[in-house]
Amino acid sequence: MGSMIISLEHYLLLSSILFFIGLYGVIVRKNLLMLFFATEIMLNAVNVGLVAISNYYGDLTGQMFAFFIIAIAASEVAIGLGLLVIWFKRHNTVDLDSLQSMKG
Amino acid sequence: MSFNINEFIDTKTLLYVALFSPLVSSLFAGIYGASPKKINVGVISSLLIFLSFLASVGLFLHLYFGGSVVNVMMMDWISAGDLKVPFGFVADHVSVTMMLVVTLVSTVVHFYSIGYMEKDKGFNRFFSYLSAFVFSMMFLVMSDNFLGLFIGWEGVGLCSWLLIGFWYEKESATWAANEAFIMNRIADLGMLIGIFMIYWTMGTLQYDEVFAKISSVPVDVVTMIAIFLFIGAMGKSAQFPLHTWLADAMEGPTPVSALIHAATMVTAGVYLVIRANEIFSLVPEVGFFIASLGAFVALFAATMALVNRDIKRVIAYSTLSQLGYMFVAGGLGAYWIALFHLVTHAFFKALLFLGAGNVMHAMEDELNIMKMGGLRKVMLGTAILMLIASVALSGIYPFAGFFSKDKILEVAFDTQHYILWGTLWLTAGLTAFYSFRVVMLVFFGSSRYKDFGIHPHEAHGFMLWAMTPLAVLAIVAGLFEHQFVEFVTKILPAYSFSEQIHETIGQLVIVTTSIAVTGIVIAVFSNMFREGLFSNAFRGNFFYKLLDNQYYIPKIYDEVFSKPYRELSELFWKSIDLKIVDATVDGIGKCLLSTGENTREMQSGNLSLMLRWMTIGLTILLLSAIGYTYADSILTLLQQGVAH
Numbered sequence: 001m002g003s004m005i006i007s008l009e010h011y012l013l014l015s016s017i018l019f020f021i022g023l024y025g026v027i028v029r030k031n032l033l034m035l036f037f038a039t040e041i042m043l044n045a046v047n048v049g050l051v052a053i054s055n056y057y058g059d060l061t062g063q064m065f066a067f068f069i070i071a072i073a074a075s076e077v078a079i080g081l082g083l084l085v086i087w088f089k090r091h092n093t094v095d096l097d098s099l100q101s102m103k104g
Numbered sequence: 105m106s107f108n109i110n111e112f113i114d115t116k117t118l119l120y121v122a123l124f125s126p127l128v129s130s131l132f133a134g135i136y137g138a139s140p141k142k143i144n145v146g147v148i149s150s151l152l153i154f155l156s157f158l159a160s161v162g163l164f165l166h167l168y169f170g171g172s173v174v175n176v177m178m179m180d181w182i183s184a185g186d187l188k189v190p191f192g193f194v195a196d197h198v199s200v201t202m203m204l205v206v207t208l209v210s211t212v213v214h215f216y217s218i219g220y221m222e223k224d225k226g227f228n229r230f231f232s233y234l235s236a237f238v239f240s241m242m243f244l245v246m247s248d249n250f251l252g253l254f255i256g257w258e259g260v261g262l263c264s265w266l267l268i269g270f271w272y273e274k275e276s277a278t279w280a281a282n283e284a285f286i287m288n289r290i291a292d293l294g295m296l297i298g299i300f301m302i303y304w305t306m307g308t309l310q311y312d313e314v315f316a317k318i319s320s321v322p323v324d325v326v327t328m329i330a331i332f333l334f335i336g337a338m339g340k341s342a343q344f345p346l347h348t349w350l351a352d353a354m355e356g357p358t359p360v361s362a363l364i365h366a367a368t369m370v371t372a373g374v375y376l377v378i379r380a381n382e383i384f385s386l387v388p389e390v391g392f393f394i395a396s397l398g399a400f401v402a403l404f405a406a407t408m409a410l411v412n413r414d415i416k417r418v419i420a421y422s423t424l425s426q427l428g429y430m431f432v433a434g435g436l437g438a439y440w441i442a443l444f445h446l447v448t449h450a451f452f453k454a455l456l457f458l459g460a461g462n463v464m465h466a467m468e469d470e471l472n473i474m475k476m477g478g479l480r481k482v483m484l485g486t487a488i489l490m491l492i493a494s495v496a497l498s499g500i501y502p503f504a505g506f507f508s509k510d511k512i513l514e515v516a517f518d519t520q521h522y523i524l525w526g527t528l529w530l531t532a533g534l535t536a537f538y539s540f541r542v543v544m545l546v547f548f549g550s551s552r553y554k555d556f557g558i559h560p561h562e563a564h565g566f567m568l569w570a571m572t573p574l575a576v577l578a579i580v581a582g583l584f585e586h587q588f589v590e591f592v593t594k595i596l597p598a599y600s601f602s603e604q605i606h607e608t609i610g611q612l613v614i615v616t617t618s619i620a621v622t623g624i625v626i627a628v629f630s631n632m633f634r635e636g637l638f639s640n641a642f643r644g645n646f647f648y649k650l651l652d653n654q655y656y657i658p659k660i661y662d663e664v665f666s667k668p669y670r671e672l673s674e675l676f677w678k679s680i681d682l683k684i685v686d687a688t689v690d691g692i693g694k695c696l697l698s699t700g701e702n703t704r705e706m707q708s709g710n711l712s713l714m715l716r717w718m719t720i721g722l723t724i725l726l727l728s729a730i731g732y733t734y735a736d737s738i739l740t741l742l743q744q745g746v747a748h
Contacts, residue, residue: 023719026715026719027712027715027716027719029712030712096710096711096712097710097712099711100708100709100710100711101709
């Protein structure tokens with residue numbers, strides 16, 4: 001194979017693959033920590049897409065969005081992990097099924 | 105002699121007073137409808153009706169002394185496209201005659217009711233209904249268009265329903281009220297179709313415009329209009345085959361029977377024929393049918409009255425019979441004679457009913473004349489009043505009934521309808537017989553009531569005084585025949601007798617009077633020899649049974665209409681209502697319930713499951729958004745695919 005130009009399609013493909021991996025994790029994972037990982041993957045998949053398109057159009061708005069998302073994701077994870085630690089101390093588990101009080 | 109009412113009061117004011125004081129009376133009594141008896145309610149109500157009577161007298165005097173017809177356009181009522189119906193009222197010679205009769209009888213009945221209803225807990229309510237009835241009847245006779253007439257027509261029907269079912273805790277009273285209402289509804293449909301046809305062909309409902317245009321309408325359309333209008337009249341005036349309600353309507357308080365079912369409401373049908381005479385006189389075939397039906401009902405009802413043992417029912421049948429007479433006159437084109445008989449009949453029939461009311465009160469609501477007898481000893485006043493009324497009803501000179509009834513017979517003879525004449529002649533005899541049968545059984549003979557432990561007493565003095573004007577009119581009204589003719593023929597077509605009838609008129613009078621006297625004599629003498637008039641052997645007779653069961657017509661109606669209707673209703677209830685309508689409604693409910701039951705699992709509170717549902721939802725929304733955005737191009741693609 002010769003040298004390959006990495007075009008917009010490749011970035012978007014990567015973004016989609018990452019997104020679906022994350023989505024898959026969100027759907028199947030029962031561990032709350034893993035759920036966080038999966039959501040982080042989805043967020044970063046979106047970031048990849050935003051940056052790629054931003055670069056393609058030569059418009060910095062997309063990249064600014066990506067920065068925002070990174071900042072917000074960091075704070076979100078900080079709060080989320082804090083809650084998770086408290087939950088673990090109380091219940092000694094981070095399993096999703098234990099977070100259930102309604103009986104449908 | 106000249107007299108001008110306008111010097112004293114505006115005729116339009118008089119018209120409004122005559123029309124609306126009964127309404128005020130009704131509303132006033134209605135305010136106290138639910139409160140305990142207040143004697144003042146009855147008195148004020150009666151005075152307001154009396155005021156209406158005085159206003160009617162004023163209008164009568166205005167017209168009698170050559171005043172012009174009073175037309176009032178109160179306001180626009182319906183104005184839609186070409187259809188314009190105002191609330192317009194007219195006081196012409198015919199409607200003033202009706203107004204006088206209605207308000208006079210109503211005034212008497214109102215005052216009488218103060219005594220009659222004194223122990224009834226619905227005293228105030230009764231006056232409210234009674235006055236509402238008078239208002240409806242006034243609306244009916246004073247309207248200057250067919251739709252206004254129809255409003256009054258329905259109004260009297262409603263009030264009749266309220267008053268027949270006045271004692272609503274009685275099963276039989278509510279049944280009779282419903283029967284009257286439903287029977288009238290059937291006929292009213294006919295009337296409504298007649299009114300629709302009038303509007304359709306002539307584009308107006310005002311009397312004068314309709315009558316001006318009617319002669320240019322094709323004769324078959326006029327025939328249809330006349331037939332449909334007469335169907336309405338048949339219901340209100342209880343003509344065969346819609347007659348059964350009238351006798352059953354006797355369930356109501358007796359003053360109601362006097363006012364509604366003898367003197368006023370049931371004459372509305374006759375009034376319609378008289379009012380629309382310009383329609384009916386164009387189609388003599390329909391007129392002949394009306395006359396034939398009238399003669400048939402006259403005889404038919406009289407035969408039923410022969411054997412009945414219920415005092416009020418006998419009088420009710422006689423009302424039917426007399427309405428038949430009026431229709432004979434109306435049908436044969438002698439409209440003023442029909443109106444004349446309507447007027448005289450109102451006086452003596454109301455008197456007869458009020459007398460019957462006194463008897464009922466005295467007998468502690470006993471209606472069976474077999475249990476009475478000899479009551480003249482305790483209630484002489486009532487006995488005399490009822491005797492006057494019965495003589496008038498029998499048509500004995502010089503009482504009112506003689507003049508009007510004899511005129512009808514003369515018309516039948518003059519127009520060479522000898523069969524009609526014969527029928528009416530025979531009926532005259534029967535009328536005299538059953539009237540005096542009642543009088544004899546109630547007031548004469550041995551005091552059979554003693555066996556039943558009843559202690560009769562005479563009614564209040566003021567009740568008898570209230571009846572006196574009617575008694576006086578029942579005696580003298582006929583003597584004013586000449587003035588009456590002159591008055592009403594200013595609008596109604598005059599009926600001129602042929603030459604040869606003038607020679608035979610004397611003989612006719614003798615023949616008619618002799619059969620009436622024969623009837624009375626048979627009734628009086630047979631009562632002397634054997635009380636009850638009919639031996640037990642006779643009671644087993646087929647004809648007696650036939651008459652006693654009212655020709656089995658109520659039974660036939662029950663079998664032919666009521667029972668199949670009930671079965672049909674049950675069929676519809678069980679197969680259509682339950683299986684289709686109810687099932688559909690229940691199905692919707694069940695569908696919602698099962699949806700909830702099945703989707704309950706979603707709301708488990710499990711975060712993992714919720715996330716999955718969220719994903720599914722998101723996917724569906726996304727797909728539909730895409731589908732919606734690109735719907736056009738997708739369709740084009742598909743069409744191209746099909747085309748290739």
